[in-house]
Amino acid sequence: MVEGSIARLRVEAIDLYYQHRVDPDVPIEDVAGAVKDLIQQGKVKHFGLSEAAATTIRRAHAVQPVTAVQSEYSLWYREPERDILPTLEELGIGFVPFSPLGKGFLTGKIDDTTTFDRSDFRSTVPRFSAKNRKANQALVDLLQSIAQRKHATPGQIALAWLLAQKPWIVPIPGTTKPHRLEENVGAADVELTATDLAKIENAASQITIQGARYPETMERMSNR
């Protein structure tokens, strides 16, 4: 709970406190009300939601203004464009895309010959089956071709594309390697022109991504 997080993070208050996925059995108004109390008590500064549906975001925002929503978003998972991004724009809420590199796939370092240990989460993800990796390679090839022209990497193009969508989007690529950190941070300096973006849009529209992004049990916990 919140006191535990405060102690572990060694802070006086939590900067941004998300509800980690929406619990369908707890009214979102109760969650927003709980965070409102925590903000009044000085334990939390900002309220966030993750993988929440647009209607849920509106209901929460009416009780306690939402600062940010964190959900999956990248060139290979564009679902938020339909309802979420327009809602966030209207309400003035920031967006934090997780898995902005498609859990590593968009870096171009994973192909149909890559093997995942059973303890690796990706071994359970349909989109990471060898067959689907092969089918989805077209998207990486697209990123690669643009990257070459921009003297960048495919991963940097994927991240720069996210930054170019809205000025209030802040991706959170994860890494455990110093050179990847450097690569990801460098993406903030990669400028995609309107022409670049149109080319990406056009090419991406001709690619149908194969395989679900999550095992079914986890997908059911999303967009609630």
Place this chain on the structure above:
Amino acid sequence: MTTRTLGKNGPEVSAMGLGCMGMSWSYSPVPDRNDMLSLLRAAVERGVTFFDTAEVYGPHANEELVGEALAPFRGKVVIATSLGGHPAPKMRRGGVVSTAAPNISAAWSRVRSRA
């Protein structure tokens, strides 16, 4: 690095944040903790001011790692964390029960009852 405002009234953060989940779980093998402390501090030096963790990552280990690494930079960085759980948490009315972090059960409802 350039910065962005996260939502109309939100904090100002680096345009590129850092997701910390994989530093403690989810993708194998779990990396060396000291290496991850260094990596987090290198990120600050490189201009990253937005870090993402969650109570359920570990559970607790990821928050502890991030807290320890960023303690020298308190007030200069923005740390986001979350309550609730995955994968496959058991949910019930009045609280969020996670199989990974059972101590968070009913945390929300307890806060409510105090109000």
